Amino acid sequence: MKETLFKDNFWCTDLMSTAGYDSIIQHMNDGRKNCKEFEDFLKERAGIEEKYGKELIGLSRKKPCGQTELNTLKRALDVFKQQVDGVGQSHIQLAQTLREEAKKMEDFREKQKLHRKKIELLMDAIHKNRNLQYKKTLEAKRMYEQRCRDKDEAEQAVHRNANHVTPKQQEKLFVKLAxxxxxxxxxxxxYQQGISALVKIQEEWQHEHTNACEFFEKQECERINYFRNALWLHVNQLSQQCVQSDEKYEEIRKSLEMCSVDKDIEFFVNFRKTGSMPPAPVVYENYYNSQRNSTPIRNLAQGPGFGRRPPIPVPANEPGDPEYSTVDGYSLIQHPMP
Structure with a gap:
């Protein structure tokens, strides 16, 4: 397949026209503008990433999140906050990376602009010189054609008046013809010199136009390739950010796998237990019984140091002795039957 090149497709049949060259320059300016737009995009994205990262870090460090939890769940929450902080740090690092990429794009864009400026100045000078010489050549052609008409008219006057004028007048006609x-x-x-100069300038212009087309095409190839690679790299950076974030989230999942409900319950019980015996049940107390039982029977014979009479001893029975028994505090003697 035939290769499509700038130098073969941006000419005009009108020598004074710069439409082809202007079309290339417009396209190069649009490409430079597109690079600037992507550069600004990276800068704004960097600002968003930095703001998001700082807010994540502030959230993980300042906002309470299960701070009174115990044991394995507490450790999982600590890992959670640490990894969220790490995600925030990675977003801040991504912001710095994006700013560096934006600076590289800016340097590339300015470098191309500087190199293009030299070619543009050269082409502008050639266009100006070509146009000036073209105008001079057109003026020389106009003068040449006018002189041709003047000569033709002088010849016609000589032939027309050859037999109708005096010798002196005829001499004047010959002088004018000469x-x-x-x-x-x-x-x-x-006119011929002007044409020669114009041809030379045109050849120089066509040569420089060809060189300019080749230069601009090379620059455009570099720009498209650089832009494509920059965009590819940007997407890779975002993917890497997602991978890093997922790695940190995986650490959180691992810490949650180590979280044990039974261990946390056991830890809490052992750490905060208050006793294993429940309180005794509350029983019914009759008021009057409690009043009657509240006045104890004292043994007046005993001193004040004794608060209650000791129980009455039950005597031991010998053979033939009567049997003793007590009923409601009273002693009874049972005699044996005859």
Whole structure:
């Protein structure tokens, strides 16, 4: 397949036209503008990433999140906050990386602009010189054609008045004819010189135009390739950010796998237990019984140091002795039957 090149497709049949060159320059300016837009995009994205990262760090460090939890769940929450802090740090690092990439894009764009400026100045000078010489050549052609008409008119006057004028008048006609021929020769030389100069300038312009097309095409290839790679790199950086974030979230998942409900319950019980015996049940107490039982029977014979009479001893029975028994505090003697 035939290769499509700038130098083969941006010419015009009109020598004074710069439409092809202007089309290339417009496209190069649009490409530079597109690079600037992507550069600004990276800068704004960097600002968003930095703000998000700082807010994540502030959230993980300042906002309470299960601070009274115990044992394995507490450790899982600590890991959670540490990894969220790490995600925030990675977003701040991504912001710095994006700013560096934006700076590289800016340097590339300015470098291309500087190199293009030299070619543009050269082409502007050639266009100006070509246009000036073209106008001079057109003027020389106009003068040449006018001198041709003057000579033709002088010749016609000589032939037309050959037999109708005096010798002196005829001499004047021949003098005028000679003058017109001389002027014609001068204008003809000037016209030919102008054409030669224009051809030389045109050849130089076409050569430089070809060089400029090749240079601009090379720059455009570099720009497209650089832009494509920059965008590819940007997407890779975002993917890497997602991978790093997922790695940190995986640490949180691992810490949650180590969280044990039974261990946390056991830890809490052992750490905060208050006793294993429940309180005794509350029983019914009759008011009057409690009043009657509240006045104990004292043994007046005993001193004040004794608060209650000791229980009455039950005597031991010997053979033939009567049997003793007590009923409601009273002693009874049972005698044996005869």
């Amino acid at each position: 003058q017109t021929k001389t002027a014609l020769e001068d204008s003809d030389r000037g």
